[in-house]
Amino acid sequence: QSALTQPASVSGSPGQSINISCAGTSSDVGSSNLVSWYQHHPGRAPKLLIYEVTKRPSGVSSRFSASKSGNTASLTISGLLAEDEAHYYCSSYTGISNVFGGGTNLTVL
Amino acid sequence: EVQLLESGGGLVQPGGSLRLSCAASEFTFSSYAMSWIRQAPGKGLEWVSAISAAGGSTYYADSVEGRSTISRDNFKSTLFLQMNSLRAEDTAIYYCASGGMASSRLGEYWGQGTQVTVSS
Numbered sequence: 191q192s193a194l195t196q197p198a199s200v201s202g203s204p205g206q207s208i209n210i211s212c213a214g215t216s217s218d219v220g221s222s223n224l225v226s227w228y229q230h231h232p233g234r235a236p237k238l239l240i241y242e243v244t245k246r247p248s249g250v251s252s253r254f255s256a257s258k259s260g261n262t263a264s265l266t267i268s269g270l271l272a273e274d275e276a277h278y279y280c281s282s283y284t285g286i287s288n289v290f291g292g293g294t295n296l297t298v299l
Numbered sequence: 300e301v302q303l304l305e306s307g308g309g310l311v312q313p314g315g316s317l318r319l320s321c322a323a324s325e326f327t328f329s330s331y332a333m334s335w336i337r338q339a340p341g342k343g344l345e346w347v348s349a350i351s352a353a354g355g356s357t358y359y360a361d362s363v364e365g366r367s368t369i370s371r372d373n374f375k376s377t378l379f380l381q382m383n384s385l386r387a388e389d390t391a392i393y394y395c396a397s398g399g400m401a402s403s404r405l406g407e408y409w410g411q412g413t414q415v416t417v418s419s
Contacts, residue, residue: 293344
């Protein structure tokens with residue numbers, strides 16, 4: 191199973207909004223409602239930000255939102271904060287496995 | 300607060316074996332499917348293996364199929380990953396995480412990870 195495709199890096203200034211895409215296929219993102227997003231600060235445990243394509247776990251800021259269109263999922267972070275600088279990963283259930291994206295490094299300028 | 304604590308990592312020669320453990324606390328372990336997810340140096344996350352809540356069903360990524368065995372002890376709230384015939388490409392930080400196959404919230408809880416290094 192190939193990894194989902196994410197941009198290697200994105201950047202934005204404090205207060206701005208950014209989008210991170212996660213491109214898959216009709217066998218994973220396109221056919222799954224089990225698409226998730228994670229935030230990972232190096233040296234720390236990853237954190238679940240989004241599950242079931244658009245839902246936020248309790249305690250996750252409303253600045254994080256997500257959507258899906260066709261075979262591509264997207265994460266939007268609004269009102270960027272310095273603390274948002276981290277790696278972000280998408281994942282999707284494929285029916286026979288779980289697959290992650292390659293990760294996107296977000297830099298807050 | 301939920302805690303997942305991995306252990307058992309270390310330096311092992313190619314072809315060797317390791318058994319990773321993940322001890323859960325403040326967590327209804329027996330109600331959750333569980334997964335092992337790894338991150339190789341400079342790489343992204345990779346799902347490795349999953350096990351159902353009762354332990355009756357197990358799943359593996361192609362990269363470890365036939366070389367690894369996932370298991371659990373619900374009485375001791377502990378998850379295991381037995382890895383055999385280790386290769387250099389198995390070098391990674393191994394995380395245990397809640398959720399398994401078709402889990403709504405894969406990775407709702409994560410451990411801090413344990414480092415596995417395969418090198419001669």
